[in-house]
Every structure is written in structure tokens, then in C-alpha cells.
Amino acid sequence: MSDLLWQKPGVKVDARIQEFLAGEDVLLDREFFLHDIQASRAHAEGLQRIGILDGDELEALLRELEALAGDFTEGRFVLDARYEDGHSAIEQRLVERLGDTGKKIHTGRSRNDQVLVATRLWLKDRLLRLQAVCVETAEVALARAGAEAMLPLPGYTHLQRAVVSSAGMWWAAWAEGFIDNAQRAVDTLAWVDANPLGSAAGYGVNLPLDREHTTRALGFGRMQVAATYAQLSRGKFELGAIDALGMALLDLRRLAWDLSLFTSGEYGFVTLPAEYTTGSSIMPNKRNPDVIELMRATYASLAAARAEIEQLLSLPSGYHRDLQFSKGALVHGFGRGMGALELLPDLLRNLDWNRERIDAALEPSMYATDLAVELAAKGMPFRDAYKQAADPAQWAEGDPVKSLEARSSTGSGGALGLDILRRRLDLLGIGE
Ligand code: ARG
Numbered sequence: 188m189s190d191l192l193w194q195k196p197g198v199k200v201d202a203r204i205q206e207f208l209a210g211e212d213v214l215l216d217r218e219f220f221l222h223d224i225q226a227s228r229a230h231a232e233g234l235q236r237i238g239i240l241d242g243d244e245l246e247a248l249l250r251e252l253e254a255l256a257g258d259f260t261e262g263r264f265v266l267d268a269r270y271e272d273g274h275s276a277i278e279q280r281l282v283e284r285l286g287d288t289g290k291k292i293h294t295g296r297s298r299n300d301q302v303l304v305a306t307r308l309w310l311k312d313r314l315l316r317l318q319a320v321c322v323e324t325a326e327v328a329l330a331r332a333g334a335e336a337m338l339p340l341p342g343y344t345h346l347q348r349a350v351v352s353s354a355g356m357w358w359a360a361w362a363e364g365f366i367d368n369a370q371r372a373v374d375t376l377a378w379v380d381a382n383p384l385g386s387a388a389g390y391g392v393n394l395p396l397d398r399e400h401t402t403r404a405l406g407f408g409r410m411q412v413a414a415t416y417a418q419l420s421r422g423k424f425e426l427g428a429i430d431a432l433g434m435a436l437l438d439l440r441r442l443a444w445d446l447s448l449f450t451s452g453e454y455g456f457v458t459l460p461a462e463y464t465t466g467s468s469i470m471p472n473k474r475n476p477d478v479i480e481l482m483r484a485t486y487a488s489l490a491a492a493r494a495e496i497e498q499l500l501s502l503p504s505g506y507h508r509d510l511q512f513s514k515g516a517l518v519h520g521f522g523r524g525m526g527a528l529e530l531l532p533d534l535l536r537n538l539d540w541n542r543e544r545i546d547a548a549l550e551p552s553m554y555a556t557d558l559a560v561e562l563a564a565k566g567m568p569f570r571d572a573y574k575q576a577a578d579p580a581q582w583a584e585g586d587p588v589k590s591l592e593a594r595s596s597t598g599s600g601g602a603l604g605l606d607i608l609r610r611r612l613d614l615l616g617i618g619e
Contacts, residue, residue: 190279191205191271191275192271192274192275192278192293192298205271208271208508209268209271209272210511211515212271212272212511212514213266213267213268213270213271213272213273213276214266214267214268215514215515215518216266216272216273216274216276216514217266217273218309218514218518219273219302219305219306219308219309219514220259220266220273220276220277220305221256221259221260222304222305222306222308222309222312223273223274223277223301223302223304223305224252224255224256224259224277225256225308225405226301226304226305226308226384226401226405227248227252227277227292227301228248228249228252228253228404229384229400229401229404229405230292230295230296230384230401231245231248231249231252231292232245232249232400232401232404233385233396233397233398233400233401233404234291234292234294234295236397236400237394237395237396237397239291239294239295239394240288240291244288244291247285247288248281248285248288248289248291248292251280251281251284251285251289252277252281255277255280255281264280272298273305274298274301274302277292278292278293294394295385295387295392295394295396296384296385296387296392297387297388297389297506299386299387299388299389299418299506300383300384300385300386300387300388300389300417301384302421302514303383303384303386303417303418303420303421304382304383304384304405306421306425306514306517307379307381307382307383307407307424308405310379310424310425310428311376311379311380313428313432313521313525314372314375314376314379314428314431315372315376316525317368317369317372317431317432317435317525317528318369318372318373318376318615320435320525320528320529320531320532321365321366321368321369321372321435321528322365322369322612322615322616323532324361324365324528324531324532324535325361325362325363325364325365325366325369325608325612325615326532326612327532327535327536328358328359328361328362328365328535329358329359329362329605329608329609329612331354331358331535331536332354332355332356332358332359332362332603332605333355333603333605335353335354335355335358335540336353336354336355336600336603336605337353337355337588337591337592338353338354338355338540338542338545339351339352339353339354339545339546339549339587339588339591340352340353340354340356340357340456340540340545341545341548341549341553342356342553348548348550348552348553349553349556350553350554350556350557350590351549351553351554351557351585351587351590351591351600352591352600353587353591353600354540355591355600355603356599356600356603357445359598359603359604359605359608361438361442361535362605362608362612363608364438365435365438366608366611366612366615367434368431368434368435368438369612369615370611370615371431371434371435372431372432372435373615374431375427375428375430375431377408378424378427379424379427379428380407380408380409381407381408381409381410381411381420382398382401382402382405382407382409382410382411383411383417383420384398384401384405385398385401385410385414386411386414386415386417386418387414388506389414389415389417389418389504389505389506390414390415391414398410415504415505418504418505418506419504421506421510421513422496422497422499422500422510422513423500425496425513425516425517426493426496426497426500428517428521429489429492429493429496429517429520429521430493432489432520432521432524432525433486433489433490433493433524435524435528436485436486436489436524436527436528437486439482439483439485439486439527439528439531440482440483440485440486442531443479443480443482443483444483446459446476446479446538447476447479447480447483450476450479454544454548455541455544456540456541456544456545456548457538457539457540457541458538458539458541459476459478459479459534459538460534460537460538461474463476463478463479463534463537464476464477464478465477465478478530478534479534481527482527482530482531485523485524485526485527486524488519488520488523488524489520489523489524491516491520492516492517492519492520492521493516493520495512495513495515495516496513496516496517499512499513546587549585549587551582551583551584551585552579552582553585554582554583554585554590555576555577555581555582556576557585557590557593558572558575558576558581558582559572559573559575559576559577560572562575562576
């Protein structure tokens with residue numbers, strides 16, 4: 188490992204201890220490296236604005252930071268165990284290239300606010316992506332709800348056949364769910380959109396740092412004002428983002444469960460596109476829905492990440508190295524969760540219904556509720572109508588489309604209310 192930023196003369200660095208301290212940290216910092224560089228640029232600008240750097244020094248730092256970002260992106264610079272962490276790597280590179288000017292970059296900042304701001308920018312990026320994929324999922328579901336409004340589907344409660352439902356109702360449910368999930372991403376984005384840079388180690392510094400400038404330059408909606416709270420928000424804001432992702436993954440888990448049932452031989456309502464299935468190493472007849480199963484499983488990984496971060500936050504105020512472990516959980520949880528979600532829109536676009544199997548599953552008992560309500564609408568007290576309709580002798584093959592059409596209150600089969608969902612979704616679209 189290269190020289191440590193904080194190394195003291197006469198104190199031996201023990202390799203095993205260093206390895207324990209650094210762990211996988213420097214590799215995780217690859218995730219945040221470009222954000223760290225971006226924040227370093229804003230910090231340098233701020234230093235120039237208060238006279239710590241002159242114009243030439245700033246220009247040189249900005250040039251080298253940009254070059255480093257390019258080298259990193261194109262693989263000419265590899266962030267690896269030669270460095271203690273990403274922060275040290277940036278500083279070392281600036282010192283190597285610029286000498287004394289490089290040594291000025293860390294004036295007025297700590298790795299504590301450096302890691303906070305880099306993580307914060309990363310969170311904002313991920314929440315934007317979360318919003319985008321939720322919007323895209325809702326778009327697909329809404330379009331299919333309109334196109335398949337009258338395609339019957341059995342409706343279940345307790346996994347028992349209950350009433351006639353429709354593909355339209357099924358799709359509209361996911362459309363509204365993912366609109367809510369997109370909204371949650373937007374709300375959480377606004378919540379975490381606060382600049383911690385300038386809080387230093389958590390107690391400020393004896394410089395008039397231009398925090399308004401770094402807040403603007405980094406595109407934050409507001410400054411995180413209290414220097415000590417900036418540190419307290421580490422992990423807490425990560426949990427906020429994980430919870431936003433969790434809302435989408437909870438829906439994904441239930442959607443994947445539906446598809447897992449619907450694609451089984453017993454139901455047979457849905458055929459998955461072949462590329463979303465795998466074969467068996469021993470059973471030549473199998474086409475397994477592994478993709479939807481791993482989609483279903485991602486919530487478990489996110490829940491584990493959430494638990495780890497939450498446990499780490501059992502700390503007094505101020506920075507503690509414990510917080511370093513929040514990065515692994517965050518990166519892992521988001522990686523799995525977003526990986527699953529980003530496959531979802533195409534999966535939904537391409538799945539096919541099997542009309543025959545669906546029709547075969549619609550049985551006379553599923554019209555009993557319609558019958559009871561019909562009798563009640565004609566004036567019979569509902570409890571009497573219910574008793575009459577409970578008699579299997581009253582059940583007959585029904586017309587699923589008629590049953591759906593009669594479901595005329597907003598949000599049900601005959602009146603899906605897709606225009607209302609459309610208006611909400613339009614407000615959430617990105618770049619429109
Ligand atoms: N790797 C560290 C972390 O993630 C960076 C901050 C180190 N700060 C310190 N005071 N040791 O927390």
C-alpha cells in the first residue's frame with residue numbers, strides 16, 4: 188500500500204492490521220470514485236473562492252481531476268489495494284502530478300465529509316434510476332391494462348378461485364403500484380438531496396468555506412446545515428434510499444410470485460419469453476423460470492443490507508469507523524435490487540397469456556358473487572341474496588366479459604380508471 192495520508196513518523200504500519208481496516212473498502216470506493224472526484228472539483232472551486240487557492244492552482248487541480256476521471260473510466264487508472272481508499276488515491280494522484288498544489292486539496296475537508304458527499308451523490312443517481320425504472324414498468328403495465336382490459340383472468344383470494352377478474356385489473360394493479368414506487372423514489376430523492384460537504388470531520392473548520400457554492404455546483408437542492416448532523420445522517424439517508432427501493436422490490440416479489448404460479452403446469456396461464464427461462468442439467472423436459480425466482484429473492488438481499496446498516500447506526504454522535512461497513516451493504520443491496528428491476532419492463536412487455544388455460548379455470552362458482560349482488564340490486568336484502576347465491580344449484584356457466592363489464596365502479600373490471608393513472612404517471616415521467 189502507498190503511504191497513508193495520516194502516517195506518523197516512528198509508528199510502524201502493520202500490514203495485517205491495515206488489511207483489516209481497509210478490507211474491501213478500496214474496491215467499494217470504485218462505486219463512488221467519480222462522485223468523489225466531482226465533489227473534489229466543487230471543493231477546489233470553493234477553496235479558490237475564499238482565497239486558499241489562486242486561479243492557476245484551481246485550474247491545475249480541475250484539469251488533473253478531470254484527467255483522473257477519464258483515466259478511471261477508461262481503465263488507465265485502477266483503484267486497487269495500492270491505496271487505502273478512494274480518497275487517498277485522489278489526493279496522491281494530485282500530489283504526484285501537481286506537488287504542493289495537490290497537497291492543498293484537503294484544506295478544510297475531512298474524509299468524513301468526503302465519503303458523505305460522494306455517497307450522497309451516488310444515492311441521488313440511484314434514486315433517479317429507480318424512478319426511471321418504476322416509471323417504465325408502470326408505462327408497460329398501463330399500456331397492457333388498456334390493451335387487455337377485457338381479457339378474463341381468474342381472481343383469487345387465499346389462492347382459491349374467487350371471482351372473475353381480468354388481465355386489465357392485474358396490469359392496472361402493477362401500474363398503480365409502480366406509480367407509487369416512482370413517487371416514493373422522487374420523494375426520497377428530495378429528502379436526501381442535501382449537501383454535507385463543508386461539515387469537515389463533523390465539527391466544521393476555521394475557514395469561511397463557501398458551502399452555497401458547493402451546494403449549487405454539485406446540484407444539491409439544499410445544504411445540510413448542521414455539521415454534526417451531516418455525520419448523523421450517514422447511514423440514515425442510505426436507509427431512506429433502501430426503503431424506497433424496498434417498496435418496488437416488495438411489489439416485484441409479489442409480481443414474481445404471481446408469474447411463478449401462472450407459469451407452472453398447474454395454472455399454465457402465462458408463457459415466459461424463452462430467454463427468461465433456463466434448462467435443467469438432468470431433466471431434459473424442464474424450462475425453469477429462474478429469472479423470476481431471482482427477482483423474487485432480491486428483496487431478501489435488500490432486507491439484509493437494511494438490517495446491517497441499521498445495526499451499524501447504534502452509535503453515539505460523531506464519525507466512527509463502523510460506518511465504513513454501510514457502503515458494502517448499500518452497494519450490494521442496490522446492485523441486486525436495481526439489477527432485477529431493470530429486467531422487469533422487458534419481461535412484462537413480452538409475456539404471453541394462454542387463453543385456453545385461463546378459460547378452463549373460470550368456473551361457474553366464480554359468478555356467485557355477481558348473482559348475490561344482482562339480486563341485492565333488485566331489492567332483495569343482501570344477506571338473503573347471499574344465501575340464495577350460495578346454493579350450487581344456482582350456479583351456471585357465465586360470460587366473463589359481461590361479468591367484467593358490469594363491474595362499473597372506478598378501478599374495477601369495467602371501469603379501470605386508466606385515465607386517472609395516466610395523469611399521475613405523466614407527472615412522474617422524466618425528461619418529458
Ligand atoms: N473509508 C472510510 C469510511 O468509509 C472513509 C472515512 C475515513 N475517516 C476516518 N476518520 N478514518 O468511513
